[in-house]
Amino acid sequence: xxxxxxxxxxxxxxxxxxxxxxxxxxxxxxxxxxxxxxxxxxxxxxxxxxxxxxxxxxxxxxxxxxxxxxxxxxxxxxxxxxxxxxxxxxxxxxxxxxxxxxxxxxxxxxxxxxxxxxxxxxxxxxxxxxxxxxxxxxxxxxxxxxxxxxxxxxxxxxxxxx
Amino acid sequence: xxxxxxxxxxxxxxxxxxxxxxxxxxxxxxxxxxxxxxxxxxxxxxxxxxxxxxxxxxxxxxxxxxxxxxxxxxxxxxxxxxxxxxxxxxxxxxxxxxxxxxxxxxxxxxxxxxxxxxxxxxxxxxxxxxxxxxxxxxxxxxxxxxxxxxxxxxxxxxxxxxxxxxxxxxxxxxxxxxxxxxxxxxxxxxxxxxxxxxxxxxxxxxxxxxxxxxxxxxxxxxxxxxxxxxxxxxxxxxxxxxxxxxxxxxxxxxxxxxxxxxxxxxxxxxxxxxxxxxxxxxxxxxxxxxxxxxxxxxxxxxxxxxxxxxxxxxxxxxxxxxxxxxxxxxxxxxxxxxxxxxxxxxxxxxxxxxxxxxxxxxxxxxxxx
Numbered sequence: 001x002x003x004x005x006x007x008x009x010x011x012x013x014x015x016x017x018x019x020x021x022x023x024x025x026x027x028x029x030x031x032x033x034x035x036x037x038x039x040x041x042x043x044x045x046x047x048x049x050x051x052x053x054x055x056x057x058x059x060x061x062x063x064x065x066x067x068x069x070x071x072x073x074x075x076x077x078x079x080x081x082x083x084x085x086x087x088x089x090x091x092x093x094x095x096x097x098x099x100x101x102x103x104x105x106x107x108x109x110x111x112x113x114x115x116x117x118x119x120x121x122x123x124x125x126x127x128x129x130x131x132x133x134x135x136x137x138x139x140x141x142x143x144x145x146x147x148x149x150x151x152x153x154x155x156x157x158x159x160x161x162x
Numbered sequence: 163x164x165x166x167x168x169x170x171x172x173x174x175x176x177x178x179x180x181x182x183x184x185x186x187x188x189x190x191x192x193x194x195x196x197x198x199x200x201x202x203x204x205x206x207x208x209x210x211x212x213x214x215x216x217x218x219x220x221x222x223x224x225x226x227x228x229x230x231x232x233x234x235x236x237x238x239x240x241x242x243x244x245x246x247x248x249x250x251x252x253x254x255x256x257x258x259x260x261x262x263x264x265x266x267x268x269x270x271x272x273x274x275x276x277x278x279x280x281x282x283x284x285x286x287x288x289x290x291x292x293x294x295x296x297x298x299x300x301x302x303x304x305x306x307x308x309x310x311x312x313x314x315x316x317x318x319x320x321x322x323x324x325x326x327x328x329x330x331x332x333x334x335x336x337x338x339x340x341x342x343x344x345x346x347x348x349x350x351x352x353x354x355x356x357x358x359x360x361x362x363x364x365x366x367x368x369x370x371x372x373x374x375x376x377x378x379x380x381x382x383x384x385x386x387x388x389x390x391x392x393x394x395x396x397x398x399x400x401x402x403x404x405x406x407x408x409x410x411x412x413x414x415x416x417x418x419x420x421x422x423x424x425x426x427x428x429x430x431x432x433x434x435x436x437x438x439x440x441x442x443x444x445x446x447x448x449x450x451x452x453x454x455x456x457x458x459x460x461x462x463x464x465x466x467x468x469x470x471x472x473x474x475x476x477x478x479x480x481x482x483x484x485x486x487x488x489x490x491x492x493x494x495x496x497x498x499x500x501x502x503x504x505x506x507x508x509x510x511x512x513x514x515x516x517x518x519x520x521x522x523x524x525x526x527x528x529x530x531x
Contacts, residue, residue: 002352003347003348003352004348004367005355006348006355006356006358007356032353032356033353034352036505036506036507037212037351037353037507038212038213038214038502038503038504038505039212039219041210041214045220056501056504056505057213057214057501057502057505058501058504058505058508077220078210078353079209079210079212079219080212080353080354080357081353082353103332103333116362117360118356118359119359119360119362120359120361120362120363121362157360159361159362
C-alpha cells in the first residue's frame with residue numbers, strides 16, 4: 001500500500017508508534033521510516049541514546065522510547081522529514097505535535113491552521129503554539145501545534161488559510 | 163598543447179571529489195566543466211542528503227557543493243576551467259575542448275571522466291508543446307534562476323527526482339495536480355513520497371500520460387491507467403488542467419567521450435544504459451582513463467562522491483603519487499560504497515556492477531602500495 005500511494009497503512013503506523021502507556025508519560029519521538037535505505041543522521045544526532053546505533057546503515061531506526069525526552073533534534077535532521085514529536089500530556093484534551101515544515105510563509109504562534117492527515121486531507125483546525133526557526137535547524141523549521149487528542153495520531157501536516 | 167597531470171572532466175559531485183582526493187595526494191589537477199558554476203546537479207538540490215556523515219548526510223545538496231568548492235579553493239594544485247566543453251578524447255590521449263570560442267588541445271597523463279547523465283525523454287502525442295519540460299530543466303529554472311515554470315503541474319515519474327522536484331514545486335508555490343508512475347510501485351524513497359502525499363498530491367501508480375493538448379502551449383493532459391503489459395486502458399482516461407508537464411523517467415549515462423576514447427562499454431539496464439567496464443579502482447579498459455559518478459552507472463549523488471574519491475585516488479596512484487595511509491583510506495571508501503549499496507534499494511546497482519567489473523593489470527598501482 002505505502003509503496004503504491006505514499007500513504008502509510010494503519011499497520012505501518014502501529015509499528016512505529018510507542019505504547020499508550022509511554023505516550024501518557026510525556027513527549028516522545030515518532031519515526032515514520034519504513035524502508036531500508038542507506039541513511040543514519042537520526043542516530044548520529046540523538047543525544048539521549050534513544051535512537052540506537054545502526055549495525056547496517058540500511059537498517060530501519062530502532063527507538064528506545066524510554067530514553068527519548070522529545071528534544072526534537074532529530075526532527076529537522078531527518079532528510080526524509082519522517083520524524084515528529086508527540087506529547088500527549090500537553091493539556092487535558094489536547095496533545096502537542098511538533099512537525100518539520102519547509103514552506104513559506106511560516107505560520108505564527110496562536111494562528112489557527114488546517115490540520116492535514118497523511119493523505120493531505122483537512123481533518124480539523126489546529127492551533128500553532130510555537131514556531132522554531134533557529135539557524136541550527138538549517139531551513140527545516142519545527143512547528144508545534146496543539147491538536148485535539150483524538151486527532152493526535154492522525155494529523156501530520158498543516159495548511160495555512162489562503 | 164597544454165600539458166596536464168590529471169584532467170577531471172565534469173565538476174559535479176564525482177568530479178569535485180576526484181579532484182580533492184587526487185590533489186590531496188600531491189598531483190596537479192585541472193577540472194573542466196561546461197557550465198559557469200561548478201557543482202553539477204548539486205547546486206539545484208535543496209533537500210537534505212541521505213547516507214552517513216561521511217557523505218554529508220542531512221546537509222543540503224547546494225551546501226555540499228559549497229563545502230567541496232571551498233576545499234578546492236584552498237588547494238594550490240587544482241585549477242578550474244569553467245565554460246569549457248570537452249569535444250573529444252583521441253586515441254593518442256589528446257583531449258580537445260572549446261573554451262571562450264577557442265579550440266584547445268591538452269595532453270593529460272591521466273583522465274577522470276565524470277560527465278554525469280542526461281534525462282530520458284518520453285514519447286506521447288504533442289510532447290513538443292511549450293510547457294513540457296524535463297525535471298532537470300524545471301529544477302534549473304526554479305532553483306538556479308528563480309523562475310516559476312507555470313502554475314499547475316503534472317509530474318511523470320515517481321522516482322526520487324520526480325518526487326523531489328514535486329516537493330520543490332510546492333515550495334515554490336506551484337500546484338502539483340498529480341504524480342503518475344507507470345510502474346506498480348513508487349521507485350523513489352518512500353519518505354519523499356509520503357512527504358508530498360501528505361501535502362495533498364496524489365501519487366497514481368500504474369498510470370501514465372496518454373496525450374498532451376494545447377494550441378500555442380500546453381493547456382491540458384490526459385492520463386490513463388495501464389494494464390499489466392503497460393498499455394493504456396481505454397475508458398480510464400482522466401483529464402488534468404495543467405500548464406506544465408514535467409518528465410522524470412530516468413537518466414542515462416553521458417558516455418559519448420568514453421565511446422570515443424575506445425573504452426569497452428556494456429549495456430547494463432540497472433545502471434541506465436551503456437556503461438564502461440572497469441576494475442574496482444574505477445580504471446576503465448583504457449589505460450589511464452578512470453570513471454566516476456553517473457557516467458559509470460546512474461546512482462545517488464552520495465555514491466557518486468565516494469566513487470569520485472576512489473577514481474581520484476586511483477588516478478593519482480597511477481601516476482605514482484602516494485598517501486601514507488592509502489590502503490586504509492581506500493578500504494574506508496570501498497566500505498562506504500558497499501554500505502550505501504547494501505540495502506534492498508541498492509540491490510539492482512549491485513547486480514548491475516557485478517556484470518561489469520574487470521580485472522586490470524594497471525589496477526595494481528593502488529593495491530601494490
